[in-house]
Amino acid sequence: MTTQDISPPDTRTPPVSQSEPVERQGTQSGVLALIERIGSVIVPIGVALYAVLYIGVEQMYAVFGISPQQAGIDQSVLLGRLTGTLVLLFLIVLPLIGAAVAAGWVVDKLTRGALSRLIQGDGAGHGWPPSSAPCGAARPTGAC
Template structure:
């Protein structure tokens, strides 16, 4: 490999890192908002079930390790494909990319359109949008809000670096809003079906169920029904009663947990709210 080739690969890795880091920071910043929305479905907040930033990061450790193991070979594959495409075109691919970057209006327009499209997740939180409406929003917002600022930023090296950070940050925010949307839908599914999905498990939501017993005589409470343990904090268990669709709190000193089970299997067609429907007049 020539010195020029090595510099090209290192330059590509540097560019990828300058975008990936802002994406990761923005995505993690919005993750906790998504966690708040999960527990809001059950009428509590993360602090009431003992989930703070440290607990969330600890629960997500295995997921982060798996993501890292997947991201490293994907990054290597992406760099390898870029090098191969440049070799197959005898440098034409690299020259095309450099040419686009040297044309400030084209580079600014592409970045502006992309940033406009990142607002898709945010707008989807307020209503279901079809593809045509989203394209109109992305193009309009990108041209009106981002095109001229990005064009002005490209006049200096520090401005171009700032553009990368801004594009990466907005990309992470857009992915974060999509994540929030998916987490809320997953929490509603848990509330209705009593079963978590893979997305909720990936962000540290514990699908943990137990039979609640009295600490005095160790007899089952609530007719021995399985209760979902949302968490505990300040000496209090926070439980979700799938049968009555209610969130309950019980002092830990008067409560024993028996027959604890993670990710229980449900029969086909199982739904929560059986007792709630019976009590409805």
């Protein structure tokens, strides 16, 4: 036997599975995934609002025959105004939404759930109110 016939021992590391990161990425959940989903909607809306605002300001100053830059309005000023307006809008709208939800909850509690039953439907033919009978002839088919 010669030294050429003997192969050196395999010192390579086993290949890493490429499907692992994809699986983790597909099942990503939590706050980061929520922020990414919200960002994928909010960013295009923000860009569109900014573009409309900029075009509107340009047209407003075009009436006077000057550009917004000549009047001292540059893009950073417009972005700051847009951001300030959106922040104030959210600071006003979010508490109003919270107050509406709280008022609905209070009315639902005062009516002992009649409001939620009215909104969800009366449940006729769907086994409402649910009975303690086992699934079968005593209960409607959709109730099990």
